[in-house]
Amino acid sequence: MSKLIRPLNYRALLSPKQTEQGIKVIKDFFQQNLSTELRLSRVTAPLFVLKGLGINDDLNGVERPVTFPIKDLNEAQAEVVHSLAKWKRLTLAEYGIKPGYGIYTDMNAIRADEELDNLHSLYVDQWDWEAVITREERSLAYLKDVVARIYSAVLRTEYLTCETYDQIKPFLPRSIHFIHAEDLLQRYPNLSPREREDAACREWGAVFIIGIGGRLSNGEKHDGRAPDYDDWSTVAENGKPGLNGDILIWYPVLGRSVELSSMGIRVDKQALLRQLKLEGEEDREKLYFHRRLLEGSLPLSIGGGIGQSRLCMVLLHKAHVGEIQASIWPEDMRRECKQLGMPLI
Numbered sequence: 651m652s653k654l655i656r657p658l659n660y661r662a663l664l665s666p667k668q669t670e671q672g673i674k675v676i677k678d679f680f681q682q683n684l685s686t687e688l689r690l691s692r693v694t695a696p697l698f699v700l701k702g703l704g705i706n707d708d709l710n711g712v713e714r715p716v717t718f719p720i721k722d723l724n725e726a727q728a729e730v731v732h733s734l735a736k737w738k739r740l741t742l743a744e745y746g747i748k749p750g751y752g753i754y755t756d757m758n759a760i761r762a763d764e765e766l767d768n769l770h771s772l773y774v775d776q777w778d779w780e781a782v783i784t785r786e787e788r789s790l791a792y793l794k795d796v797v798a799r800i801y802s803a804v805l806r807t808e809y810l811t812c813e814t815y816d817q818i819k820p821f822l823p824r825s826i827h828f829i830h831a832e833d834l835l836q837r838y839p840n841l842s843p844r845e846r847e848d849a850a851c852r853e854w855g856a857v858f859i860i861g862i863g864g865r866l867s868n869g870e871k872h873d874g875r876a877p878d879y880d881d882w883s884t885v886a887e888n889g890k891p892g893l894n895g896d897i898l899i900w901y902p903v904l905g906r907s908v909e910l911s912s913m914g915i916r917v918d919k920q921a922l923l924r925q926l927k928l929e930g931e932e933d934r935e936k937l938y939f940h941r942r943l944l945e946g947s948l949p950l951s952i953g954g955g956i957g958q959s960r961l962c963m964v965l966l967h968k969a970h971v972g973e974i975q976a977s978i979w980p981e982d983m984r985r986e987c988k989q990l991g992m993p994l995i
Contacts, residue, residue: 653767654983655904660969660991663817672815673962673974679810680961681777683803685754688796690779693741695755698728704937705740707733707876713763730760733955735879736939738780739916743948752781757955766979768904768970769960773977776960780916780953788915788950790860790886793893794828796952797858800911801826801897804961811965818967821902823855830890831861831872843872844907851900851907861892862912863925877925878934878943879953880914884921903969910961913954919944970994 664672684690698718699705706715706729715729731737734757741753757778764770783792805822812818829837829850838846850857863875863882873896875882880894894914901908917925922943926932934940942948959975962968970987972979972994979987979994987994 653765654986655768655906655969656986656990657903657905657969660903662969662973662991663967664815668815669966669968669973672811672966675814676807676811676962676965677958680803680807680956681754683806684777684779684800684956687799687803688752688754688779688781689750690752690754690781693745693753693755695734695757695778696731696737697758698730699737701727701729702937704878704934704939705736706731707735707879713761716760716762731757732759732761733757733774733776734778735876735953735955738778738953739879739948739951740939740942742780742782742951743942747782747949749782749784749787749949752779752951752953754779756958766983769908769963771959771971771975771977773975775958775975776955777958778953778955780951782949783915783952785950787952788881788884788893788918790888790893793860793895793915793952794858797828797895797897797913798826800913800956801856801858804910807961808965815966818965822899826856826858826897827854828858828860830888830892831859831895832866832890834859834872835866835868843870846872847898847907847909848900851898854900856897856899857907858895858897860886860895861890862895864891877917877929877931878922878940879916881917881921881925882914883925883928899964901964903964903967908960908964909957910964911954911956914952916951916953917943918950919946968992 719725757776759774812820834846838849862873882892885891897911898907898909959971962974969992976995
């Protein structure tokens with residue numbers, strides 16, 4: 651409960667029925683815009699994958715996936731996905747997607763080790779997307795262009811939401827600011843990574859932080875990234891490593907920054923080998939996904955995830971993600987949230 655943010659004088663702007671209608675408006679409109687902006691086709695995704703293939707997202711390497719045995723496969727273990735970061739790249743190869751085009755899907759995950767608060771739930775829903783790129787497009791300039799297009803889709807969705815509900819007013823800036831995690835450290839050397847994110851978002855309103863996963867000049871990472879999907883070690887045009895990052899916005903309802911998306915250009919063979927060595931994870935080279943990548947049978951790609959409940963939460967001006975999605979919460983959190991005017995579904 652100590653992590654629960656308690657906004658003063660919070661009042662939900664929409665009734666429960668309006669909220670449910672608003673969720674549908676946002677989801678339908680945004681995914682169509684995302685699909686059009688990035689030329690993505692919708693595909694069907696798995697809820698779980700077989701353990702031991704290297705397909706599941708390892709996140710920071712310490713989160714435990716929900717696991718269960720499969721009776722008809724001689725008790726082989728399946729894992730509920732954490733995300734579809736690597737599965738999507740396999741699917742691009744299987745469907746023969748050409749450069750300039752890609753796929754998106756509804757990703758539903760269970761993260762049993764999540765610390766529950768206003769923004770974090772056991773249940774994670776996001777639009778997972780992945781697109782094929784050329785060798786020349788593995789650049790920071792291309793990454794920034796894609797980020798700007800995604801942010802423009804967010805702005806259009808905010809406009810529609812405000813047009814639909816007069817009581818909701820726009821707050822997002824018209825453009826997104828780009829800054830490298832190292833530059834953020836130098837700008838705010840006495841702050842923690844989370845505090846640096848808050849400071850940057852308070853200053854610029856919307857920020858894309860580049861280079862998440864590699865160690866900074868203070869020997870620490872801005873945040874963790876698995877070594878086998880985002881490319882966080884390749885040195886880009888600005889002389890700093892990192893072809894990935896996070897989209898964050900300043901959220902006045904909670905008085906803090908909120909991450910909406912994690913994304914990046916994916917590892918090629920050289921970046922995968924380098925990052926596995928940096929993280930001491932060379933054993934992963936033997937896994938199915940990693941063998942496919944190292945043998946050259948997977949396309950170069952860019953991809954990421956955009957939180958569905960997170961986006962609906964901020965565009966509908968809600969104070970808790972549990973006002974948007976149905977999940978399990980501590981009973982004392984439910985009681986206090988109800989008293990604070992943010993009843994959880």
